[in-house]
Amino acid sequence: MPFEGLGPGAAPLALVDCNNFYAACEQAFDPALQGRPVVVLSNNDGCIVARSREARQLGIGMGVPYFQLADRLRQLGVVVRSSNYALYGDMSQRVMACLEAQVPELEVYSVDEAFVRLPALAPRALSTWAAELRVTVRQGLGLPIAVGLAPSKVLAKLANQLAKRDPSRGGVFNFLLEPWREPWLAQCPVEEVWGVGRRWARWCRLRGLATALDLSQADPELLRRKLGVVGLRLQQELRGVSCLPLELLPAPRQETCVSRSFSPPIQELQPLREAVASYLVRAAEKLRRQGQRAGCLTVFVRTSPFAAGFYGNSASLRLPLASQDTAVLLQAALPLVDQLFRPGRLFQKAGVLLQELQPLDQWQGHLFVSLSAEQRQRRERLLALVDGLNRRHGAGTLQWAVAGLRPAWRLRRDHLSRGYTTRLQDLPLVYAR
Ligand SMILES: [Mg+2]
Structure with missing residues (x-):
C-alpha cells in the first residue's frame, strides 16, 4: 500500500540519476552528436565506459577494450570520445546545484546521482513535480535525468531503474503511487x-x-x-x-589516491619520477581542497600484468609532520620512486596514495621538527595562490618543474572534446545571422 510502513518522521525521497551521464555531457555541447551513437573511453583511451542510448541500442558492450571494437565502431558510424573529466566534473556540480535549488535536502551519492528529500506534496502531485524537475534540468543543462520516488532509499534505487527501463513512464517511476x-x-x-x-x-x-x-x-x-x-x-x-x-x-575522506596508466610504457627513471611527481601534485591539490593533511604516503608502480616478468611494488613513508604542502610531499615521495625503480622494466602504471588524513584544524607539532606558525602560514598562502591560479587559468598554469614540462608519458586522449564549461578559450561559439 502507498506509504505502508513509513514511520513517523520519515518522509518519502527520490533518487535522481542522469542517464548515460558522460555520453550525455558530450551530446549536450555538440548538437551534431544528438540522436547519434556516442561512446566515451576510459583513461588512456582503454575501454568503453559510457554509451549513449543510441550506442546501447546497437549492442555495444560496456567495459569492452576500445582496440577490439575500433573498426566496428567506425563502420557503424559511432562517435568516439576520450573521457573529459573536467567537463563531466563541472557538469556534475551544475546538476547538483540545480537540484539543490529545487529540494529541501540533497545527498550527492555519485558524480551523476543524488538522493533528495521531496517537497511536502501528495503522492500524485509528486509525480508531476518530478516530471517538471526533468524539464528544468533538461532546459538548464541539456541533460536527461530519471527520477525514482519511494519511501526508502533501496526502493528509490529500484524505482529509478524502472523509470529508465520503461520509456512509457516518461523518466519517472513513483512507488508511492503503486498499490x-x-x-x-x-x-x-x-x-x-x-x-x-x-x-x-x-x-x-x-x-x-x-x-x-x-x-x-x-x-x-x-x-x-x-x-x-x-x-x-x-x-x-x-x-x-x-x-x-x-x-x-x-x-571525510580517509585517503586520497591518484594513479594512471602510461602509453607507451616508461622505461627510464626520470620520466617515472616526473609521472609520480605529477600525480602527487594532483593528490596534494585534492587534499587542500578537502581541507586535510596527510600523515603517510605510499608510492606504487607496476609493469603490465599481461606481459612476462611482471613486477609490481610499493613503498610507504610516515611523515614526521602531517602535511598538505606539495614541496614537503614531493621530497618524501621521490626517493621512494628511486627505491622502486628497476632498470630494464617497462612500467605501465604508477600512483600515489596519501593516507592518515586529518583535518586542518587539528594541528600536532613535532618535538624535533620546528616549523613556526608564521612559516606555516606563509607556505599556506603560497599554495593557496598556486591552486587559485590553476583553478582560474586551467590545470598546469603553474607547474612544479619535477613533474616535467612536456612529458611523453602523458595520457593518450586522441578523441578529447573541449572544456566547454571550464576553459575560456573552449567556450561554445554560436553564430547568429
Ligand atoms: Mg547515471
Whole structure:
C-alpha cells in the first residue's frame, strides 16, 4: 500500500540519476552528436565506459577494450570520445546545484546521482513535480535525468531503474503511487538490489532468494545470522520502511589516491619520477581542497600484468609532520620512486596514495621538527595562490618543474572534446545571422 510502513518522521525521497551521464555531457555541447551513437573511453583511451542510448541500442558492450571494437565502431558510424573529466566534473556540480535549488535536502551519492528529500506534496502531485524537475534540468543543462520516488532509499534505487527501463513512464517511476509493489520487486534480480554485493548475491541464490521480492520476504532470523543488522536494514528498506537516512555531509575522506596508466610504457627513471611527481601534485591539490593533511604516503608502480616478468611494488613513508604542502610531499615521495625503480622494466602504471588524513584544524607539532606558525602560514598562502591560479587559468598554469614540462608519458586522449564549461578559450561559439 502507498506509504505502508513509513514511520513517523520519515518522509518519502527520490533518487535522481542522469542517464548515460558522460555520453550525455558530450551530446549536450555538440548538437551534431544528438540522436547519434556516442561512446566515451576510459583513461588512456582503454575501454568503453559510457554509451549513449543510441550506442546501447546497437549492442555495444560496456567495459569492452576500445582496440577490439575500433573498426566496428567506425563502420557503424559511432562517435568516439576520450573521457573529459573536467567537463563531466563541472557538469556534475551544475546538476547538483540545480537540484539543490529545487529540494529541501540533497545527498550527492555519485558524480551523476543524488538522493533528495521531496517537497511536502501528495503522492500524485509528486509525480508531476518530478516530471517538471526533468524539464528544468533538461532546459538548464541539456541533460536527461530519471527520477525514482519511494519511501526508502533501496526502493528509490529500484524505482529509478524502472523509470529508465520503461520509456512509457516518461523518466519517472513513483512507488508511492503503486498499490502493489510485489510484481515490481519480483522482476528485480537479487544482484541488482542496491547494497547486495557479489558475495551476498551468491549466498542468496544458494538459498533460493533470487529476486528483491524473495529477499523482502525471507526469514529475518536467517538474514540476521548471516548478514547482521545490515541485512535486516536492507530487508526493511525493501518493505518500504526507511532505515537509511540521507547523508547530507560527505564523510571525510580517509585517503586520497591518484594513479594512471602510461602509453607507451616508461622505461627510464626520470620520466617515472616526473609521472609520480605529477600525480602527487594532483593528490596534494585534492587534499587542500578537502581541507586535510596527510600523515603517510605510499608510492606504487607496476609493469603490465599481461606481459612476462611482471613486477609490481610499493613503498610507504610516515611523515614526521602531517602535511598538505606539495614541496614537503614531493621530497618524501621521490626517493621512494628511486627505491622502486628497476632498470630494464617497462612500467605501465604508477600512483600515489596519501593516507592518515586529518583535518586542518587539528594541528600536532613535532618535538624535533620546528616549523613556526608564521612559516606555516606563509607556505599556506603560497599554495593557496598556486591552486587559485590553476583553478582560474586551467590545470598546469603553474607547474612544479619535477613533474616535467612536456612529458611523453602523458595520457593518450586522441578523441578529447573541449572544456566547454571550464576553459575560456573552449567556450561554445554560436553564430547568429
Ligand atoms: Mg547515471
